[in-house]
Amino acid sequence: MSKLLSDIVTIQEVKQETPSVTTLIFNHRYAAKPGQFVMVWIPGIDEVPMALSAPDAISVQAIGDATMALSSMKVGEKIGIRGPFGNGFSLAKRVLCVGGGVGLAPLRMIASNCDEALYLIGGRDQSELLYLNELMSNPAVTIKAATDNGTYGHHGFVTELIALSDPDSFDAICVCGPEMMMKNAYLAFEACGVVNRVQFSIHRYMKCGAGVCGSCCMDPHGYRVCTDGPVFYAYELGDEFGEYHRDAAGRRVKG
Ligand code: FES
The missing domain is CATH 2.40.30.10 (Translation factors)
Incomplete structure (x- = not known):
């Protein structure tokens, strides 16, 4: 290819x-x-x-x-x-997945690549809980959901489910969603004492996708999200995470 x-x-x-x-x-x-x-x-x-x-x-x-x-x-x-x-997630037998909105997309295939998975999924309302029925029909998957308006599952943020889900009992932990959601997940896993085992899928502006142009570099280590990532362990993330990213011209953009 x-x-x-x-x-x-x-x-x-x-x-x-x-x-x-x-x-x-x-x-x-x-x-x-x-x-x-x-x-x-x-x-x-x-x-x-x-x-x-x-x-x-x-x-x-x-x-x-x-x-x-x-x-x-x-x-x-x-x-x-x-x-x-990119590198993809490092998986294991029991996996905890945390996804918000379309951030569930890169987590979807994990359900068929492990023995057992708990998905914490979040959305604006019940209709926006991505892959809900598909995941519910998979016997290897357990789901806990959160909606902003309380129409399904927990009324609030998906990251509020982390402390209730015994994250230390999982062999691998994978997170994807809006970066502010992932920053909140980072803080929740940190409070549980397991943050350095957590893998985050990072989204950045990309031109080449192949490690050549430098448009996806992250501060402060200069990791190229397209080739070094897009999945990073928490300890690989720097000050940029959850604070800013760069636009097509390389300018810092808040959030
Ligand atoms: S997109 Fe070009 S180096 Fe990553």
Whole structure:
């Protein structure tokens, strides 16, 4: 699989997962670890990094030009895929996953790559709990959910479930979501004394995806999120985590 040239794949199925998240299933399966990502080229628009939510799928939330174009794609349309890239999660027999919103996408494949998993999933309301029914139908998976408005599960933030979930009993802990959510997860795991075992999937602006351009470097260590990550242990994260990221011009952006 080339890191420089895209495979042109055809969308075979479009699944509306929640009101804001769509899964595109294409006609090529990638041998990828949970947490690895691909560069998705939308002809005439842009190329963006996206986690594989299955060996042959990406799950998209429409928040910019590229993701809005992807979200409105139909069966039979074509996109380019480069990759898979990055390190992915290090897994074990019993895994605790913590995901918020579309951050569940890189955590989805963990359910089929371990003996037992507890998923703590968060969303705005019940309709935005991504993969809820799919995960509930997996006998290896237990779920605890949290919603902002209390329409399902815990009324509050998903990170508030961490202290109630005996995190020390898990062999691996994997987190993905908005960076402020992950920072709160970091603090909750720190309070439980297990933070250095926690793996966070980091999202940064990317151009090449292959360790060449430097656009995804994180302060202060200079880790390239595309090749050194996107998954980092807590002790690898620096002051930048939860505080700021860089835009396409390299300028610091708060949050
Ligand atoms: S995106 Fe170019 S070095 Fe990471």
